[in-house]
Amino acid sequence: MSDHQFGNQFMCSVVASHVSHLPTTNLSFVWIAPPAGTGCVNFMATATHRGQIIFKDALAQQLCEQGAPTEATVHPHLAEIHSDSIILRDDFDSYHQKELNPNIWVECNNCETGEQCGAIMHGNAVTFCEPYGPRELITTSLNTTTASVLQFSIGSGSCRYSYSDPCIIVSYAKNNTADWIQLEKIRAPSNVSTIIHILYLPEDAKGENVQFQWKQENLQVGEVYEACWALDNILVINSAHRQVVLEDNLDPVDTGNWLFFPGATVKHSCQSDGNSIYFHGNEGSEFNFATTRDVDLSTEDIQEQWSEEFESQPTGWDIVGAVIGTECGTIESGLSLVFLKDGERKICTPYLDTTGYGNLRFYFVMGGICDPGDSHENDVALYAKTEGRKEHITLDTLSYSSYKVPSLVSVVINPDLQTPATKFCLRQKNHQGHNRNVWAIDFFHVLPVLPSTMSHMIQFSINLGCGTQQPGNSISLEFSTNHGRSWSLLHTECLPEICAGPHLPHSTIYSSENYSGWNRITIPLPNAALTRDTRIRWRQTGPILGNMWAIDNVYIGPSCLKFCSGRGQCTRHGCKCDPGFSGPACEMASQTFPMFISESFGSSRLSSYHNFYSIRGAEVSFGCGVLASGKALVFNKDGRRQLITSFLDSSQSRFLQFTLRLGSKSVLSTCKAPDQPGEGVLLHYSYDNGITWKLLEHYSYLNYHEPRIISVELPDDARQFGIQFRWWQPYHSSQGEDVWAIDEIIMTSVLFNSISLDFTNLVEVTQSLGFYLGNVQPYCGHDWTLW
Numbered sequence: 001m002s003d004h005q006f007g008n009q010f011m012c013s014v015v016a017s018h019v020s021h022l023p024t025t026n027l028s029f030v031w032i033a034p035p036a037g038t039g040c041v042n043f044m045a046t047a048t049h050r051g052q053i054i055f056k057d058a059l060a061q062q063l064c065e066q067g068a069p070t071e072a073t074v075h076p077h078l079a080e081i082h083s084d085s086i087i088l089r090d091d092f093d094s095y096h097q098k099e100l101n102p103n104i105w106v107e108c109n110n111c112e113t114g115e116q117c118g119a120i121m122h123g124n125a126v127t128f129c130e131p132y133g134p135r136e137l138i139t140t141s142l143n144t145t146t147a148s149v150l151q152f153s154i155g156s157g158s159c160r161y162s163y164s165d166p167c168i169i170v171s172y173a174k175n176n177t178a179d180w181i182q183l184e185k186i187r188a189p190s191n192v193s194t195i196i197h198i199l200y201l202p203e204d205a206k207g208e209n210v211q212f213q214w215k216q217e218n219l220q221v222g223e224v225y226e227a228c229w230a231l232d233n234i235l236v237i238n239s240a241h242r243q244v245v246l247e248d249n250l251d252p253v254d255t256g257n258w259l260f261f262p263g264a265t266v267k268h269s270c271q272s273d274g275n276s277i278y279f280h281g282n283e284g285s286e287f288n289f290a291t292t293r294d295v296d297l298s299t300e301d302i303q304e305q306w307s308e309e310f311e312s313q314p315t316g317w318d319i320v321g322a323v324i325g326t327e328c329g330t331i332e333s334g335l336s337l338v339f340l341k342d343g344e345r346k347i348c349t350p351y352l353d354t355t356g357y358g359n360l361r362f363y364f365v366m367g368g369i370c371d372p373g374d375s376h377e378n379d380v381a382l383y384a385k386t387e388g389r390k391e392h393i394t395l396d397t398l399s400y401s402s403y404k405v406p407s408l409v410s411v412v413i414n415p416d417l418q419t420p421a422t423k424f425c426l427r428q429k430n431h432q433g434h435n436r437n438v439w440a441i442d443f444f445h446v447l448p449v450l451p452s453t454m455s456h457m458i459q460f461s462i463n464l465g466c467g468t469q470q471p472g473n474s475i476s477l478e479f480s481t482n483h484g485r486s487w488s489l490l491h492t493e494c495l496p497e498i499c500a501g502p503h504l505p506h507s508t509i510y511s512s513e514n515y516s517g518w519n520r521i522t523i524p525l526p527n528a529a530l531t532r533d534t535r536i537r538w539r540q541t542g543p544i545l546g547n548m549w550a551i552d553n554v555y556i557g558p559s560c561l562k563f564c565s566g567r568g569q570c571t572r573h574g575c576k577c578d579p580g581f582s583g584p585a586c587e588m589a590s591q592t593f594p595m596f597i598s599e600s601f602g603s604s605r606l607s608s609y610h611n612f613y614s615i616r617g618a619e620v621s622f623g624c625g626v627l628a629s630g631k632a633l634v635f636n637k638d639g640r641r642q643l644i645t646s647f648l649d650s651s652q653s654r655f656l657q658f659t660l661r662l663g664s665k666s667v668l669s670t671c672k673a674p675d676q677p678g679e680g681v682l683l684h685y686s687y688d689n690g691i692t693w694k695l696l697e698h699y700s701y702l703n704y705h706e707p708r709i710i711s712v713e714l715p716d717d718a719r720q721f722g723i724q725f726r727w728w729q730p731y732h733s734s735q736g737e738d739v740w741a742i743d744e745i746i747m748t749s750v751l752f753n754s755i756s757l758d759f760t761n762l763v764e765v766t767q768s769l770g771f772y773l774g775n776v777q778p779y780c781g782h783d784w785t786l787w
Contacts, residue, residue: 076255076266079104085256085293087147087236088139093123100126107138117157117230120194121287122262125232128216129159131224135216137231141176144210146240147201149483153232154186155194162227163190166217172205173213180213188216189229194287198485200402233260242296242532245557245572250275256293263288269550270466272518276552281544288540291484294533295556297525299455305357307445310337321345328370331406331442332363338440342433348425349444351387355418355500358449359528363442364398365406370438373400377430378437382411387421396486410481412528415494418501447527449502456525457559458536459570461552464512474542475549477508481531490523495730496698497677505684505693513639522563522691561585565722566689593649593722599745601633610646613724617641624671627707628659628744638735642728643742650723650747656712658745662704663738674701674738678731681740685718685725693726711751
């Protein structure tokens with residue numbers, strides 16, 4: 001129940017429950033309506049089958065009092081000029097009439113606003129279809145003194161396209177003159193794809209009275225334009241006000257925090273707490289994503305592990321066409337490596353052991369006080385090469401027009417590049433000779449995947465499917481450090497047997513299988529994302545039609561203390577703890593947690609195991625025979641396979657003991673053994689409610705084909721209040737394949753079914769061991785030994 005006038009949310013406990021072994025199509029119960037004026041009542045339903053959740057908090061029925069206003073969808077106003085975060089922005093859906101906003105646009109020749117060519121990004125666009133021209137769009141005068149880039153989307157959508165139509169020129173003019181200066185020449189759309197262009201503005205395009213123009217080149221006499229094209233989501237960012245924190249609970253939405261979210265509206269949805277950014281999965285949404293503004297996440301605490309500052313000729317590098325000097329000025333500090341010679345221009349690092357690295361950084365400039373690039377033929381390619389592989393792996397293309405002033409380039413070193421021998425190279429495609437199209441680099445260095453202090457974090461809530469079953473729905477969480485020109489996953493998992501780099505047990509790809517209800521996700525940010533201009537994007541990668549999802553309560557910025565222990569919301573003022581927890585890091589709980597567990601899986605009902613927070617992909621059976629005694633927990637189902645304990649107090653414990661089996665050697669067994677790297681089982685522990693999972697042990701797919709008792713001595717940071725343990729199989733082929741089983745799980749201060757002797761107590765030794773012709777006494781430099 002909710003009252004949106006005052007923003008209050010009320011949640012009742014379970015009002016009806018029903019258990020049946022037969023198919024059921026309806027359920028009856030009695031309820032009492034709340035007082036008048038309370039608002040609508042939502043009846044939510046949750047269903048389980050043998051302990052597995054079929055759906056959770058799905059909206060079954062909504063009843064509103066007669067005459068109560070229906071809930072209005074909030075359409076954020078994304079058309080504005082000269083705000084703290086935006087110099088110009090228009091999604092062409094925000095003006096109250098189906099025409100151009102006269103405060104933003106002063107001229108539009110032969111254009112229409114609407115969906116004449118379908119969705120270019122989302123909703124309306126500015127469309128040019130008139131065959132005789134001219135075709136032209138001009139902004140009002142803008143103060144671009146603090147502008148950085150001009151961004152826009154262009155495409156032909158569902159309209160006809162052409163391979164021969166003239167190009168589209170993007171230009172700027174100053175002080176209301178007709179002297180248009182070209183920024184970029186763009187080929188007219190020749191397919192149905194929409195392309196997002198990001199043009200870096202030169203210093204000359206920054207001023208107090210600047211206009212931008214999109215104009216298709218004129219036709220020859222007697223010719224006509226064959227195709228249509230359209231513009232959407234036009235944006236000029238204001239970089240004057242750097243923000244070090246982005247915090248938005250969307251009540252109401254602060255549009256300054258967001259650039260665009262095509263395919264979404266802001267509304268109360270999916271049983272969210274207040275508003276959320278809700279993607280409804282309707283037709284006409286070719287792109288479904290939400291992009292934040294740039295946030296300053298830079299830190300002074302970064303410690304490079306390997307670097308080259310080019311103050312002298314480096315040894316072991318492959319350098320062609322360059323000199324060390326200051327011909328392009330100071331790039332980062334002191335001297336730099338300047339590529340100005342005739343012929344080939346290329347640089348490669350020595351082969352490096354990158355197994356511990358996750359971020360490549362350097363400073364780069366093309367032009368500035370040197371001769372600039374003229375076209376994309378002058379671009380510089382950044383690529384990597386690993387020893388033993390012929391092909392190059394492209395990391396980025398540094399555009400001729402994007403680095404007129406020295407800028408930091410920060411690139412992710414993905415797990416497939418974390419090898420004992422990887423080198424990084426820069427190579428210019430073409431140039432016009434000596435001292436032409438010159439570029440320079442400085443301070444080449446590499447960093448680990450994560451900073452040692454975990455200085456910054458992102459936290460948000462996400463809901464995929466909004467309570468309905470939507471297989472295939474998937475969201476990628478990405479970041480960009482170059483104003484959106486290129487994007488990388490925030491984290492890519494790195495697991496034993498399939499990755500040589502630092503252990504990272506999660507990626508930032510979220511599937512509806514695992515996130516069908518509201519989930520709060522907290523992620524420490526990697527070094528690669530810690531720059532002065534970092535933006536975050538949630539992007540739908542699965543099918544759009546019919547797949548709903550929503551995000552809410554977003555925080556990006558400096559880390560809260562201990563990430564609020566995973567039991568609180570991080571804010572710019574510190575942790576806001578969940579009910580039942582308190583303290584600066586939400587580290588104190590009002591309840592106690594079990595200090596001892598012993599589980600032998602005697603019941604077939606998975607919901608009866610209160611010592612476990614999550615049991616996925618398993619059943620209690622004899623599917624892998626007898627491990628310890630009776631049945632065992634057998635992981636043989638489709639989907640995710642994991643076992644996570646409830647919160648425990650392991651401060652007085654020393655060991656975690658269990659019996660494990662990874663398949664059977666017998667070809668006739670139903671317990672089919674894993675046979676590929678990555679199909680083993682990982683044992684993790686977490687002290688922050690699953691934000692970070694530390695690896696205790698890895699059980700390889702090659703071993704454990706017979707039941708084996710495993711005793712793990714807990715490290716110090718696994719012996720504390722609020723600990724969880726997780727057994728997880730990252731990959732498997734399908735249901736009934738790559739099976740494993742576990743039984744007799746015990747967390748204790750002493751080991752069971754084992755003997756522990758240090759031979760100092762002769763009585764203990766003789767009671768525990770029988771031996772013939774042996775003596776217990778000091779020997780070979782040891783205090784007490786049996787020899």
